[in-house]
Amino acid sequence: MTDDELRRRIGAVLERNRRRGYSRGLKQHYDFIKPAGNRYPFQYFWDTCFHVFILDRLGRLDEAKQQLRSLFQLQQPDGFVGHEIYWQSLLPAKPEDILQARLSLTHLRPAMSALIQPPLVAWAASRIFHGSGDRTFLEEMLPKFKLYFDWLAENRDFDGDGLISIITPYESGIDYKPSFDEALGFGSGRGRLGLYLRAGRVDLANFWRRYHLPAIYQAKRFIVKEVTYNTLYAHDLEVLAGLLETIHDPDARRYRQRAEQVGRRLVELMYDAETAAFYDINVTTGRHLQVLTPSIFAPLILSQVTDTVARSVIDRHFSSKQEFQAPFPLPSVATSHPAFFAEESHYIWRGPTWIAYNWLTYQALRQRGFDQPAATLYRSTRQLIDTSGFREYYNPFTGAGYGAINFTWSGLVLDMMD
Numbered sequence: 001m002t003d004d005e006l007r008r009r010i011g012a013v014l015e016r017n018r019r020r021g022y023s024r025g026l027k028q029h030y031d032f033i034k035p036a037g038n039r040y041p042f043q044y045f046w047d048t049c050f051h052v053f054i055l056d057r058l059g060r061l062d063e064a065k066q067q068l069r070s071l072f073q074l075q076q077p078d079g080f081v082g083h084e085i086y087w088q089s090l091l092p093a094k095p096e097d098i099l100q101a102r103l104s105l106t107h108l109r110p111a112m113s114a115l116i117q118p119p120l121v122a123w124a125a126s127r128i129f130h131g132s133g134d135r136t137f138l139e140e141m142l143p144k145f146k147l148y149f150d151w152l153a154e155n156r157d158f159d160g161d162g163l164i165s166i167i168t169p170y171e172s173g174i175d176y177k178p179s180f181d182e183a184l185g186f187g188s189g190r191g192r193l194g195l196y197l198r199a200g201r202v203d204l205a206n207f208w209r210r211y212h213l214p215a216i217y218q219a220k221r222f223i224v225k226e227v228t229y230n231t232l233y234a235h236d237l238e239v240l241a242g243l244l245e246t247i248h249d250p251d252a253r254r255y256r257q258r259a260e261q262v263g264r265r266l267v268e269l270m271y272d273a274e275t276a277a278f279y280d281i282n283v284t285t286g287r288h289l290q291v292l293t294p295s296i297f298a299p300l301i302l303s304q305v306t307d308t309v310a311r312s313v314i315d316r317h318f319s320s321k322q323e324f325q326a327p328f329p330l331p332s333v334a335t336s337h338p339a340f341f342a343e344e345s346h347y348i349w350r351g352p353t354w355i356a357y358n359w360l361t362y363q364a365l366r367q368r369g370f371d372q373p374a375a376t377l378y379r380s381t382r383q384l385i386d387t388s389g390f391r392e393y394y395n396p397f398t399g400a401g402y403g404a405i406n407f408t409w410s411g412l413v414l415d416m417m418d
């Protein structure tokens with residue numbers, strides 16, 4: 001496929017999945033892109049940011065602005081924004097959707113979920129700003145972002161160390177990431193019903209506590225500081241600070257300090273020098289969840305990670321045959337791990353290659369000047385799309401496409417092109 005053909009086809013997928021309209025119930029206009037046909041019908045938090053990166057590469061910046069506007073349109077007065085916004089239908093798409101929203105007497109089904117997802121909103125907005133020079137857009141969005149990040153720091157940094165905790169695996173965006181198995185009490189191995197039920201029980205417990213965060217923290221059923229989440233959080237705080245400086249907002253200093261603190265704590269608490277990898281922390285036990293997934297590469301995007309550490313992580317893991325080397329990298333867990341399964345499964349993120357992981361790793365590699373592995377990753381990602389089209393995830397050995405069809409995330413390959 002030529003570059004032009006690729007752009008045309010990605011543009012068509014976004015167009016097909018775009019939903020615009022007016023919600024009479026919510027009395028609001030919306031304009032969002034769903035990631036795939038029927039399987040994922042809502043506006044999702046981190047998917048929205050991915051769509052902005054893709055739209056930026058397609059030069060469709062006005063549309064990109066609309067995505068972020070819609071995402072923050074239902075922001076609560078305290079700053080919270082849910083990971084799913086049910087613009088067109090309050091009906092759940094899957095059972096989890098019921099448990100992941102707050103039950104209240106006035107709103108049996110609120111318009112958005114009670115969960116969070118990795119924050120890349122400032123990064124996305126910075127792309128829009130750099131492409132358009134539109135300061136008014138920044139002035140419109142940045143106060144909302146500040147409120148959102150303040151909510152996170154006040155409500156999800158339970159122990160005050162700067163890092164954010166997730167309260168269910170689904171908040172990571174990496175739903176069945178094998179590192180969560182231990183925290184869920186699931187014996188390691190291939191995904192099966194027991195895993196689904198354990199994750200579901202966490203959601204059920206949070207639902208019964210009506211997402212009252214102090215009570216959820218106290219019960220400590222599933223409280224995890226996840227690496228990718230916290231990397232994107234630290235990175236976004238830094239980008240936010242830069243954008244605030246652009247509009248001469250004196251709060252810029254506060255967010256820069258927070259970014260610095262989070263980045264530093266991430267390295268201190270998540271990096272294990274012996275195995276040269278970053279690990280999630282199970283807050284209940286205080287221990288690392290020592291499973292190798294492509295999350296180990298994400299922190300390389302942060303300035304607080306030294307070049308020596310970055311080099312060790314790459315040298316030790318990127319090309320290791322038992323871990324991430326495969327004909328179509330990056331497998332979503334080391335190929336030698338007992339959870340690894342290369343094929344289609346309900347238990348996603350446990351073996352197959354995901355474009356989002358490749359995209360993020362690519363950004364981190366480029367940031368560090370590891371241009372060679374970055375180029376390799378770009379080429380194999382491009383080949384995956386040529387072979388199997390726009391799919392949710394792919395077999396790392398054969399390149400076969402699995403999961404949702406016409407899945408938008410494949411478009412992130414456009415953001416790996418230089």
Ligand code: GLC
Nearest residue numbers: 035040044046047173174175
């Ligand atoms: C799956 C993914 C999650 C994504 C959602 C919508 O649940 O794990 O990251 O946001 O689908 O695409």
